[in-house]
Amino acid sequence: MRTELDWSEYQDRGMGDAYADIPRQGGDFAKAVAVCIRSGVCEQHGRGVMCPSFRITDNPLLSPGGRVQLLKRALNSDEAALTSDQELAEAMDLCVACKGCKRECENNVDMAQIKIEYLAQKLKTESLSWRSRLFAYSPLWLNQYPVLGSLIRWRNKSALLAKAGEKFLGIAAKVPLPETARKPFSPRESSFPPLVAHPSGEARAVVLWLDSFSTLFAPQQAEDALYLLRMTGLTVHVIHPNSQPGTVLDSGRSLLTFGLATETRELAKQLLAVLSPYVAQGLSVVGLEPSSLLMLRDEYKTLGLGQPAVALAKQAMLFEEFIAAELTRGGFCxxxxxxxxxxxxxxxxxxxxxxxxxxxxxxxxxxxxxxxxxxxxxxxxxxxxxxxxxxxxxxxxxxxxxxxxxxxxxxxxxxxxxxxxxxxxxxxxxxxxxxxxxxxxxxxxxxxxx
Missing domain, CATH: 3.40.50 (Rossmann fold)
Structure with a gap:
């Protein structure tokens, strides 16, 4: 089995443990699956995130532990079983990739990452549906062709269009689609000077990396974040999807969600080329959208992008994390x-x-x-x-x-x-x-x- 993601961090997991129950196929990916010890902690209600699909169904197979058992069964069978097992397909389909198990499970089962590999393997024998393709590429297409935003507004206003979208694409008619802003965030400048002196008296800078969701759908939060960072005495270098003419700088989160690892890798290389010079200067790369920013810190390291991805991961921070760090340094006032x-x-x-x-x-x-x-x-x-x-x-x-x-x-x-x-x-x-x-x-x- 040739995996699409790098699972080498698991290469020593379970080795020499007679009870690890590592599947016969899958190499390091199989070891990542086998870290589950079936404690049952993922099959509980109450506090925490894990596991949304189990919580609403009480079906053990829809918990991380249940999915692990189905994955092991497939990986212990012939190679085709991973993508042909219907019971496994249904269980993985209802995983919402919340990453709750990565934090709350005793052994940190990363079912969100496992699902990406699973979907990537399925794409070797199945084509992506029209709906999945539309959702996967929507950040890129909306940046390249802003007129598509008008189509979303028309769809939301027309019950007929919404019903047609459900019939032919499987997009829920009763749920409005998120609408793009009429004026997305796309400043001409790339650097903004501080509005006040930094409390330390030093000249300090930060990179505000803005993802497609923030710029296309919520430009006000991008404006507000930029203003606040400048008000803390920082020079702010802004990187957004349209910073480089002729290309869209995007994290690739939507692509990877549907298992498109190769396409995500190409986007990641483009973004890394732009961010790496700032990373080399020791600047923090701050983002507003959790799912996109954490791509830079987590998923990029699994795409085989080498040292640049490792370096970026160390300096990528959510907005709130950066501000909290500034508070520790006395730089947030x-x-x-x-x-x-x-x-x-x-x-x-x-x-x-x-x-x-x-x-x-x-x-x-x-x-x-x-x-x-x-x-x-x-x-x-x-x-x-x-x-x-x-x-x-x-x-x-x-x-x-x-x-x-x-x-x-x-x-x-x-x-x-x-x-x-x-x-x-x-x-x-x-x-x-x-x-x-x-x-x-x-x-x-x-x-x-x-």
Whole structure:
């Protein structure tokens, strides 16, 4: 079996352990599967993220441990079994790649990464569906052909078009698609000077890397993040999808979600070529969208991109992580106004934020705003999970995930502001609870003194 991702970090896992139960086929990929010890911790309800599909079905095969058993069965059979086993296909189909198991499982089973390899293997014998191709390439196409944004708006306004989309493509008619902004974030300048002197008195800089979701769909949060970083005394180098004429600088998250490893690798090389000179200078690369920024820190290391990817991973940070680090260094000092925000604030964390422990950074940053009343929603995956919540056969599962704890928490606090950094999470909250959300950067800017 020729794997599409690099699983070499697992090469020594289970070796010499008679009870490791490593499958006969799959090499290091099989060892990554076999780290599961079937403790059953993934088959529980209550606190934490893991496992959204098990929580709504109580089906053990829809837990990470259940998927591991099906994967082992396939890898112990003939090579074709991995992609032909229908029971495995159904179990993997309902994995929302939340990465909860990577954090909460005792042995850190990375089912999200395993699913990518599984889908990449399927693409060797099956072609990508039209719907999957549309979703996978949408960030690239929307950047290249902005007029496509008008088609999304027409579809959302027309019940007939929505029904046709469900009939012919399998896109859920009852869920509106996210609409692009009429004026995406695409500044002509590439560097912005600080608006105030840095507290240290030094000339310091940072890279603000803006993904396609932030620039196309939520340009205000990009503007707010840029302003805040400049207000902390930093020179900000901005890299966005249209920074390089003739190409789209994108993380490749949407492509990799559907198993398109080769295409993702080519996009990653382009982005690495642009970011590596800044990384070589020791600058942090800061991003706003968890699923995209964490591609640079996690998935890029599995794509065989060598030392540049390893170096970037060490300096790639979420916005809240960077601000929290600046607080430690004494470099974050903004003129917040006491009582500027009078409403209570509810924070919903993206699953990938939770998987890396970034919610601690969110808490620390919010504590710097005097008089701010905030609390965190205790929930599993919101259910949007990339495009999962837009797919006709998955939409009911998606809404069940949202209704488990997220929607009830929002309904219990109708007057609260809702902070949510994840693009998909924000859309799910709008669809299932009818609430608008703010990115952390936008909330912080609103808290500034006039």
């Amino acid at each position: 903004l003129p917040f106004q006491t009582g500027k925000i009078t409403q209570p604030v509810l924070i919903h964390g993206h699953c990938h934020q939770k998987a890396i422990g970034a919610m601690k950074s969110v808490r620390r940053v919010l504590k710097t705003v005097p008089g701010l009343e905030f609390s965190f929603i205790e929930s599993s995956c919101c259910g949007m999970a990339g495009t999962f919540g837009l797919e006709a056969e998955h939409v009911d599962y998606s809404h069940q995930m949202a209704q488990q704890s997220l929607v009830p928490a929002l309904q219990a606090a109708p007057d609260a502001l809702v902070v949510c950094n994840g693009f998909g999470c924000a859309h799910q909250i709008k669809v299932t609870a009818g609430r608008q959300t703010l990115h952390l950067a936008t909330l912080l800017r609103q808290a500034l003194a006039e």
